[in-house]
Amino acid sequence: MNPPDDAQPVIREKPRSLANVWGPLASIGTVMAVSMAIFGYLGYRLDKWSDTYPYWLIMGLFAGLLVGFYDTWKWVRHLDPGAIGRPAPPPAPKDPE
Numbered sequence: 001m002n003p004p005d006d007a008q009p010v011i012r013e014k015p016r017s018l019a020n021v022w023g024p025l026a027s028i029g030t031v032m033a034v035s036m037a038i039f040g041y042l043g044y045r046l047d048k049w050s051d052t053y054p055y056w057l058i059m060g061l062f063a064g065l066l067v068g069f070y071d072t073w074k075w076v077r078h079l080d081p082g083a084i085g086r087p088a089p090p091p092a093p094k095d096p097e
Contacts, residue, residue, distance in 0.1 A: 024075070027075075028071075028072050028075060031068055031071045031072070032065075032068030032069075032071075032072070033068075035064040035065075035067040035068045035071070036061055036064035036065055036068060037064070038064060039060040039061065039063045039064030039067065040057060040060045040061045040064055041060070042056075042060050043056040043057040043058070043059055043060020043061065043063075044056070044057045044060065046060070
């Protein structure tokens, strides 16, 4: 039995690869860890220099945490559907004026 001429073809989505799904999320974790490590190290060095252990270390870790959250917020704010493995929808046509 043949389908009618006006039948729509079945479009199947491609399976998402693991890298497309977890890659952006892994980069968020990496940025969080690296910013905390850098600012924590700077706080540790300031503590050694000023002999105020652990005050600068705690402030450095907190600053690194804030930087990591800020970078995560920037990433999420500019998130589009294509960033997590789904194809982005086509742009809407512009009206000629």
